[in-house]
Amino acid sequence: MFIGMSMTGDVVTVGPETGILAAQDAMVRNDIRHLPVVVENGILVGIITDRDIRSAMPSTMLSGSERAALKGRLEAMKVKEIMTANPVTVSPTDTLEDALLMMQKMKVGAFPVVDQDGKLKGIISVRDLMRAFVTVLGLEEPGALIGIVVEDKLGQVKKIVDAITELRVSFGSVLVARVWEEGKRAVFPYLLTSNIAKVKNHLRELGFTLLDPMEWYLDRLPKRSAEDETQTKEGKK
Amino acid sequence: MRRTGLLFDQRFMLHETGPGHPESPERLVAVMRGLEDAGLLSHLIRIPATAAKMTWVEKVHSPKYIHSFEEACMLDLGELGCADNAICMQTFETALLAVGGVLNSVDMLMEGKIDNAFCAIRPPGHHAEMKEALGFCFFNNIAIAARYLQFRWNIGRIGIVDFDVHHGNGTQHIFEDDPNVFYYSIHEHPSFAYPGTGREFEKGSGPGLGATLNSTILPGQGDDEFKPKIQRDLIPAFTEFMPEVILVSAGFDAHVSDDMSDVRLTTECFSWLMKKIANMADQFSGGRLISILEGGYSIDVLPELIRDHVQILLDLN
Numbered sequence: 001m002f003i004g005m006s007m008t009g010d011v012v013t014v015g016p017e018t019g020i021l022a023a024q025d026a027m028v029r030n031d032i033r034h035l036p037v038v039v040e041n042g043i044l045v046g047i048i049t050d051r052d053i054r055s056a057m058p059s060t061m062l063s064g065s066e067r068a069a070l071k072g073r074l075e076a077m078k079v080k081e082i083m084t085a086n087p088v089t090v091s092p093t094d095t096l097e098d099a100l101l102m103m104q105k106m107k108v109g110a111f112p113v114v115d116q117d118g119k120l121k122g123i124i125s126v127r128d129l130m131r132a133f134v135t136v137l138g139l140e141e142p143g144a145l146i147g148i149v150v151e152d153k154l155g156q157v158k159k160i161v162d163a164i165t166e167l168r169v170s171f172g173s174v175l176v177a178r179v180w181e182e183g184k185r186a187v188f189p190y191l192l193t194s195n196i197a198k199v200k201n202h203l204r205e206l207g208f209t210l211l212d213p214m215e216w217y218l219d220r221l222p223k224r225s226a227e228d229e230t231q232t233k234e235g236k237k
Numbered sequence: 238m239r240r241t242g243l244l245f246d247q248r249f250m251l252h253e254t255g256p257g258h259p260e261s262p263e264r265l266v267a268v269m270r271g272l273e274d275a276g277l278l279s280h281l282i283r284i285p286a287t288a289a290k291m292t293w294v295e296k297v298h299s300p301k302y303i304h305s306f307e308e309a310c311m312l313d314l315g316e317l318g319c320a321d322n323a324i325c326m327q328t329f330e331t332a333l334l335a336v337g338g339v340l341n342s343v344d345m346l347m348e349g350k351i352d353n354a355f356c357a358i359r360p361p362g363h364h365a366e367m368k369e370a371l372g373f374c375f376f377n378n379i380a381i382a383a384r385y386l387q388f389r390w391n392i393g394r395i396g397i398v399d400f401d402v403h404h405g406n407g408t409q410h411i412f413e414d415d416p417n418v419f420y421y422s423i424h425e426h427p428s429f430a431y432p433g434t435g436r437e438f439e440k441g442s443g444p445g446l447g448a449t450l451n452s453t454i455l456p457g458q459g460d461d462e463f464k465p466k467i468q469r470d471l472i473p474a475f476t477e478f479m480p481e482v483i484l485v486s487a488g489f490d491a492h493v494s495d496d497m498s499d500v501r502l503t504t505e506c507f508s509w510l511m512k513k514i515a516n517m518a519d520q521f522s523g524g525r526l527i528s529i530l531e532g533g534y535s536i537d538v539l540p541e542l543i544r545d546h547v548q549i550l551l552d553l554n
Contacts, residue, residue: 142432214457
């Protein structure tokens with residue numbers, strides 16, 4: 001999946017000479033947290049975030065008169081003074097996986113997307129990535145998730161896919177959790193069917209071990225103490 | 238005793254889904270056996286099933302979808318959209334009869350001929366979207382009934398309670414923007430069950446914000462988790478909304494013996510809930526209540542579940 005397909009293309013921008021109060025206003029009005037800074041021909045020169053602006057604001061610890069004194073300075077302050085110049089960018093042909101890993105590594109919330117000439121093409125943010133992964137997981141299509149524990153060896157997912165396909169059931173997505181328990185993997189097909197009992201029974205008949213969500217979360221619930229139990233019983237009397 | 242209507246017609250069995258399909262004609266055989274063995278049939282006022290007028294179906298479904306459904310049946314394509322939605326040549330007529338029967342029950346209720354009704358119909362409806370068949374459902378029976386109450390009978394506030402173990406995505410989406418139809422559903426948590434909608438943060442949209450409410454039950458949980466959620470969510474919501482008529486999407490697949498879900502309700506819990514709903518109907522709706530069959534696939538327990546359900550409607554307990 002390429003960034004060009006999932007980025008926000010219609011992007012709100014500011015110029016380096018824009019006042020920071022105007023930039024803040026643009027963020028609030030559009031409910032966004034990042035503004036690419038561009039010059040003529042859409043060439044990207046920086047990015048400014050809501051955090052940059054908040055850092056530039058006078059502290060609430062200051063008295064009213066001290067804050068008022070700084071008001072004039074704030075009104076004159078320009079985007080170029082506090083923006084991140086030459087920010088890290090991505091290209092429309094980079095992938096969503098690239099963006100995801102870069103965000104994790106650099107702890108950045110959004111990257112401007114530019115072409116080879118440095119011209120702004122869009123922005124890709126955590127929100128865009130979340131939307132893309134909701135789509136990829138098929139979460140907005142009616143279906144149901146099942147979990148199957150398999151040996152950590154080649155060909156297991158194929159067997160599962162074949163067994164489910166035999167029943168003429170379509171897949172929304174298949175996730176494989178590589179880390180489950182020693183020597184095991186967990187496979188989570190999201191299936192576009194309401195007839196989930198049929199699928200489960202078929203898989204059990206073929207010898208697959210289905211993950212029991214009850215066991216999983218009951219094991220992890222905080223245990224009630226014997227004292228609580230007695231109190232509840234007495235309460236019922 | 239209340240005057241309770243019963244909608245059932247042998248022709249509801251003509252919708253054949255093929256071997257191994259859980260939404261089978263045998264479900265209705267089990268339903269009727271439960272009523273007969275308990276000697277309830279003589280107490281019930283029969284509601285006739287007649288084909289619904291297309292104008293009412295079109296209040297919910299797009300003409301294009303209706304046409305494609307009809308065509309798929311005429312051509313005997315075997316399924317609509319996917320294998321879940323098995324069809325035969327009679328499915329379209331059967332679905333129209335089911336909707337028409339439900340609308341007849343609305344008329345009899347509003348004309349004061351009955352106090353409440355149970356509609357033992359197939360195919361079920363609550364998954365059906367405006368333009369799509371889903372989860373064994375083709376026409377959204379309860380949604381069409383609600384629109385009919387609004388447009389034919391000028392009812393201002395309609396409350397829908399959906400206790401099928403699966404979320405009624407179709408019904409929710411159809412009324413999402415409508416502040417005058419309150420949709421409440423309690424179902425297995427969408428991360429574990431079809432159709433994956435009905436999360437607790439889904440509360441309606443636009444003018445309908447606040448008129449949708451979902452309670453979710455994790456797999457493996459039963460009466461002890463179910464009852465407090467009804468008390469916490471449904472009762473206060475309906476007390477505030479004060480529906481003039483209550484419609485129920487009655488699905489019985491949250492029963493511990495039903496393998497379509499991992500929710501584990503007892504037979505008693507279904508009665509407990511139905512009594513709460515009937516009490517609310519008495520309190521807010523002049524008793525006006527129509528219960529419409531959705532899911533419930535355990536042929537063994539359907540008879541007792543339906544018997545108890547209808548006994549509560551009749552106020553025999």
